[in-house]
Structures are given as structure tokens and as C-alpha cells.
Amino acid sequence: MSSKKIAVELGGKTITFETGLLALQANGAVTARIGDTIVFSAITATKTPREGVDFFPLQVEYREKYYAAGKFPGGYFKREAKPSEREILTARVTDRPLRPFFPDGYRCDVQINNTLQSADGENESDILSILASSAALTISDIPFFGPIAAVRVGRINGQFKYNPTFQEMESSDLNLVYAGSRDLPIMIEGNANEISEADMVAAMKFAHEAMAPLCDAQLKLRELLGLPPKQVADTPADAALLQLAREIAGGDLKDALRINGKLERQDKVAAAKEKLAAKLPERRPETTKEEIFQIFDALEIEVTRKLVLEDKVRIGGRAFDEIRPLAAQVGLLPRAHGSAVFNRGETQALAAVTLGTSDDAQDLDGVGGGPTEKKFILHYNFPPYSVGEVGRLGSTGRREIGHGNLAERSLLPVVPKDYPYAIRIVSEIMGSNGSSSMASVCVGTLALMDAGVPITKPVAGISIGLFTGDNGQAELVTDILGAEDHCGDMDFKVSGTRDGITGFQVDLKIRGLAWSSVEKAFSLAKDARGKILAHMAGVIAEPRAELSPYAPRITVVRINPEKIGALIGPGGKNIRRITDSTGAQIDIEDDGTVKIFAVNKDAMDAAVREVNLIGADAEEGKLYHGRVTGIKEFGAFVEILPGKEGLVHISEMADRRIRSVEDICKVGDLMWVKCIEVQENGKVRLSRRQALEELDRQGGDQADA
Numbered sequence: 001m002s003s004k005k006i007a008v009e010l011g012g013k014t015i016t017f018e019t020g021l022l023a024l025q026a027n028g029a030v031t032a033r034i035g036d037t038i039v040f041s042a043i044t045a046t047k048t049p050r051e052g053v054d055f056f057p058l059q060v061e062y063r064e065k066y067y068a069a070g071k072f073p074g075g076y077f078k079r080e081a082k083p084s085e086r087e088i089l090t091a092r093v094t095d096r097p098l099r100p101f102f103p104d105g106y107r108c109d110v111q112i113n114n115t116l117q118s119a120d121g122e123n124e125s126d127i128l129s130i131l132a133s134s135a136a137l138t139i140s141d142i143p144f145f146g147p148i149a150a151v152r153v154g155r156i157n158g159q160f161k162y163n164p165t166f167q168e169m170e171s172s173d174l175n176l177v178y179a180g181s182r183d184l185p186i187m188i189e190g191n192a193n194e195i196s197e198a199d200m201v202a203a204m205k206f207a208h209e210a211m212a213p214l215c216d217a218q219l220k221l222r223e224l225l226g227l228p229p230k231q232v233a234d235t236p237a238d239a240a241l242l243q244l245a246r247e248i249a250g251g252d253l254k255d256a257l258r259i260n261g262k263l264e265r266q267d268k269v270a271a272a273k274e275k276l277a278a279k280l281p282e283r284r285p286e287t288t289k290e291e292i293f294q295i296f297d298a299l300e301i302e303v304t305r306k307l308v309l310e311d312k313v314r315i316g317g318r319a320f321d322e323i324r325p326l327a328a329q330v331g332l333l334p335r336a337h338g339s340a341v342f343n344r345g346e347t348q349a350l351a352a353v354t355l356g357t358s359d360d361a362q363d364l365d366g367v368g369g370g371p372t373e374k375k376f377i378l379h380y381n382f383p384p385y386s387v388g389e390v391g392r393l394g395s396t397g398r399r400e401i402g403h404g405n406l407a408e409r410s411l412l413p414v415v416p417k418d419y420p421y422a423i424r425i426v427s428e429i430m431g432s433n434g435s436s437s438m439a440s441v442c443v444g445t446l447a448l449m450d451a452g453v454p455i456t457k458p459v460a461g462i463s464i465g466l467f468t469g470d471n472g473q474a475e476l477v478t479d480i481l482g483a484e485d486h487c488g489d490m491d492f493k494v495s496g497t498r499d500g501i502t503g504f505q506v507d508l509k510i511r512g513l514a515w516s517s518v519e520k521a522f523s524l525a526k527d528a529r530g531k532i533l534a535h536m537a538g539v540i541a542e543p544r545a546e547l548s549p550y551a552p553r554i555t556v557v558r559i560n561p562e563k564i565g566a567l568i569g570p571g572g573k574n575i576r577r578i579t580d581s582t583g584a585q586i587d588i589e590d591d592g593t594v595k596i597f598a599v600n601k602d603a604m605d606a607a608v609r610e611v612n613l614i615g616a617d618a619e620e621g622k623l624y625h626g627r628v629t630g631i632k633e634f635g636a637f638v639e640i641l642p643g644k645e646g647l648v649h650i651s652e653m654a655d656r657r658i659r660s661v662e663d664i665c666k667v668g669d670l671m672w673v674k675c676i677e678v679q680e681n682g683k684v685r686l687s688r689r690q691a692l693e694e695l696d697r698q699g700g701d702q703a704d705a
Helices: 085-101 126-139 197-208 211-224 239-257 262-283 289-309 398-414 436-450 482-487 515-539 561-568 570-582 601-615 688-698
Strands: 004-010 013-019 028-034 037-049 058-064 108-118 149-156 159-162 172-180 185-195 326-330 338-344 347-356 376-381 422-431 460-468 474-478 490-496 501-508 553-558 585-588 593-598 623-632 635-641 644-649 670-678 684-687
Touching: 004 211, 013 126, 013 211, 028 126, 037 126, 058 085, 085 108, 085 126, 085 172, 085 185, 085 398, 085 501, 108 126, 126 149, 126 172, 126 211, 149 197, 149 211, 159 197, 172 197, 185 197, 185 398, 197 501, 197 515, 239 262, 239 289, 262 289, 289 460, 289 474, 289 482, 326 436, 326 515, 338 436, 338 515, 347 436, 376 398, 376 436, 398 422, 398 436, 398 490, 398 501, 422 436, 436 460, 436 490, 436 515, 460 482, 460 515, 474 515, 490 515, 553 601, 561 570, 561 585, 561 601, 570 585, 570 601, 593 601, 623 644, 623 688, 635 670, 635 684, 644 670, 670 688, 684 688
Parallel strands: 058 108, 376 422, 644 684
Antiparallel strands: 004 013, 013 028, 028 037, 037 108, 149 159, 149 172, 172 185, 185 501, 326 338, 338 347, 347 422, 460 474, 460 490, 490 501, 553 593, 585 593, 623 635, 623 670, 635 644, 670 684
8 A cells, every 4th residue: 555645844843644545435534643643534525415404514523542642441341432522622623714615505514534543642633633634625526625724833931832742831821723724814722821912913923834834735745646736616696596585585684683682683584584485486486495595594694794894784783893781790699609690782691610629620531642630610501591492401512612611711821820729610601692602701700709719810701703895895893793603704702801812712704814804803802801801890809808608618738748648548547537537628749738628617627637647747845645556565655646656665654663564554545645755767755754744843634544
């Protein structure tokens, strides 16, 4: 078997595309490689369009195989099962930049099956998933306006770097996934530690420098296979049918889109659709239900765009840079550790914060490398009632996972890295009409402050939309509605503080975004973010000084790492005794840091006392009330601290001569002793005689038990 390869040098690393070895029956199959990390992409498509759909049926899958890292899958069944959150997010980041590059009107099913085949633990695989998919589409016979390319950009010590390793990313203040065509940006996604808008644009332009060589390499791979350049064209809507639709329903639809309220507007739009469905077959009897459905969608997009581009009117009549009315409050849920509700127009999110221990952190069983756990989690739920619909409640969808991850990445930079609690935020979308993920950022901030989490700064998010015309005209709009998202060209989500950007995600429906629009979108987002943050500050200005009475309290104790074994005890016996007797939870770290969680003061005090006793060392001259653990002819062994014994020689038992140690004590007795020596080898010498003398001088109780 022979294969074709082509390599690109980028930032000191080699990216290699290879085809002709695997999956020869697929329409296109390519591996993309950096270091020893390899992603394989196989593309297939149906020969005929799917009937009855008004959308492009593209399915993107990404799976990580444990053999890629020489591992067995966890769990009882040693087989990869449903996709992890990481796999779903990688599939989504692969889908978004590719989707606009299929022809308009193309309705054949296309499936992209990507697999992580090799993982070196250093190089991330999501970029390779995009590259391998684009290359496989480029060499296939499937209509595709690509190629496209992608890179990750980090900023380490002030310097931008292509495709940093996992270790390098730990010191980066930027995590930018950038996808573009040879000429223009297509998609960005990632997070940052309050990067400025100017630096963000600079990072994007740095990333774009890599697009040309990566795109050219994919075209060269097609050439090596002896294939001619692709000829691809869009399939426009039926012009005659669209004209009939304009005549029948265009005016009604235009009036409906000017209505401010979502539900009233939807009813009027539905009425226009029903009118078209009734009247169009009278004018053109051969028209099918599918064609009516598709032509109304085309008409709605056309009318919406003309309103914006020609009449300078948005759906609902707002100004282009106007944010819908804001409302918020905190402290709604009495037993949650923090809660808030946030409204932006008809979009409403309710958030609840739960504080937990390190045992509550999410384990990450990743194959390719990266973090092994996360202590900050944001879950996003989008129930059917949020859009006034009836729907089935099932497992968490890809959209919910993606939106939750975006909000989580946006808030993480303002949570102190040394904060001892695990944090879970749940954002319940109560109403949706545009950018509920950005509402989740806002409500998450409010709920964190209500919970008393000491975030460094509040974070807010907003989405900017775009409408473009055939003559190059472009209009940006702030705080887009759901219908503007559907009918427009862009969903440009940006989150951040007053001082910089923390999270971002940009989706396009067009095949590239002008740099002037990029810069203006960031500027509009910054202005809107400031207005939202000002409103949020009027609700709660800073984190509460006290935690909820129902939140666990934490005390951090540090012990000698050599004492960890004594604290845990054989088989965990000692630590279980402490937790069972006090009700506290104890987390122990390798450096001797002990975190004690409890819900009341008594439990906390008891647990701290026990841990301090175990972590303490015997001190010369100090009195201890210990328990006799063993008796010998020459003396008695007394446990003065948990796991720490000393010897009371028979000569130190009393102020008189005794015949036998058992004349004074037996195993199990409590006894006052004084530490008279701690030897270099750690052995401790004790004296009952001196302890009693000191107690007598102090006028204390001399009873041993």
C-alpha cells in the first residue's frame, strides 16, 4: 500500500497530512499529525439529497481511543462508550468552521468520522481534528469551498506561540483556537486572562499567518493524488418561487418582524407562513410542502436582512447598539449556597452555586493529555419550556454541553486559583430569545458573589450579530435575538471584565469575516459589557463577606508530610475515626496541607484538634495526659499523641522505689506524664514522677484517670 504525504513547518513543529493508506472506500480519508499525536478523519456522503429537510444534514463525530495512549478504558466494560464532554466539544469545534463551506442548498447527508489514533500527551488534538477533516473533504468528491485551516495560539511571557504543548499552556494567558480560510478568519474559540481587545485582534492576525501554508498543503495533497481542482457552486433558491412568496407573504412578514414581543411576533410570523402555505399552491399547484417550507425560510431571511441593510431597522425596532432591558436579583434559593436570576429581554437564566470539597471535583479521564480534574464546573440546561415548546427531556445535548463550557471558561479566570472549595454552578435557562450562554455568564457571576466566592472581578457577556449584503455592505448589531441569529451571518460571543476578555466564541454562516468587522465587533462587545456590568453592580457590588450557613466551612492545617501516614492510619483507620466521630470531611495533600470541611463549629473544632494532635511532635518539658499501651519489666509505654508513644522508665514511675510497674498502672490506664527527652532517633523519654510533682506545684488534679 502506498500513501501520499505532505508536511508543513509551523512554529518549530511539523504538521503532516497523509492519505492513501487507510479507509480507501471513504469519499476522503486523511491523517493529520503533530509530534506523535495523530487524528484520522474519514468523510462519507450520500449520493442523493435527504428529502423533507430545510437544513444541511452534516454530522461530525470525534472519538478518542484509549489505545492511542496505551491505556485500557476505565469501568467494568473495557470498551469506549458514549462520548465524553471533551470529545463532544472537539466535534463541535470541528463542525463550526467547516459548515459554512458547503454549498447553499446542498442537502446530501455528510458524515465526518474523526478518531484520535495516537496521543503523545504533549500536543492537543482538536486542531488536528479540524485540519484532518478539511483535508479529507478537499481530496474528496464532496462539494466543498475549502480548504480551511486551524491553529491554537497561546501567549507565553508576552510572546504568541503556535500550537503550544499542554505544559506550555499552563503558563499561557491566552488559549485561542483559530480557524480561517486562506484569506479571512472564520471562527475563534477559547479563553484568556483579561486580554485586551487590541491584543486579541493581534493574536488572531498572528494565527492567520499560518492559514495560507496549511491550506496550500491540502491543495498540494489533492494534486499529489492526480485530482483536478474542484468546481463548486451554490444552489440558490428558486427565483420564480421566491417572487411569488414575496407577493403573497412578504408584506405581512415585514410587519410581523417589526413587533417587539417575541411571542406576539412569532404568532404573526406563523400567520404569514400559513397564508403562504394556503395561497402559494393556488398560484403554483405543483409546489410541494417541502418547497413551501424552504421558500418561507428563504423569504424570512431575505426580509430580515433587507430590514437591517436597507431600512436600518432591526427585528423589534431596537437601535443597532441597543441592549434589551436588564433585570436581576440574588438570593432566591434559600438552601443553595448562592443563587441569582438574570434577564436580558426575554432571555432569562437562573443559577445556583454549590460549594464542595476537593472530593467533589470532576475527574477528567482524558486520553490525549491535559488536566486530570477540574474544581470549577458550570452546567447549562435548556428545557423546552424556555422557548414555549413541548419537548422530550433526555440526556444532555451537545448544544447544552457547548454553551455550558463557554460560560465555564469565561468565569474560570476570575476564580482564585488557590480557592479551596470545589464549585458547581447550574444555569437553568428559564426563557430564551438570543444568547442564553452569555446570560449564563452574567447570572453565574451574580450567583458566585451571592455565595461569597471571592472572584477577582465580575464578568459579563454579550453577543454581536452581523448582516452582510451583496454589495459589501455590513451592519453589526448588539445583543442579537434568536431570529437575528437564524437570519444573520454571525454570532460573535464575547465575555469579560471591565479590564479585558475572558471568553469568546464566534460562529459564522458566511465564508470569512472582514478584519474591520472583527475589530468593530470587539469594540461593540466591550461597550455593551460595560453597561451590563454596571447594572449587575447595582444588584450586588462585590462577593458577600460570609458564606451561606448551609455551605461547608473550611480550615487549612499544615502538618509535616512525614506525618501523613500517621494521620491516615493503617488502612485509613485513623482518618475514618476522625471523620466518623466529628462529621467533618478531611482532604490530605502530598505536601502536608490538610483541608478540613465541616458544617458547624463544634465539628470543625474537634476535627482540627485531632489533626493537630497527630501532626504535633513531642516537646521536652510539656505535660501530656496519655494512655498506657504496653507494660514491660523496665517501664511502661504511654501514647501521648495519636500514634506517638514514649517510655516511662520504672525509675520515673513514682517518687519512691516500686517493685513492679504493674503496682502503678495497667494497659489502658490514663496517666499524666512529662516529656523529659526527645532523642535524635525520635524516641521519647517520659516521667510520671516529674509530671505529678509539677501538677502538685500548680495545685492541679494529680489523678491519672
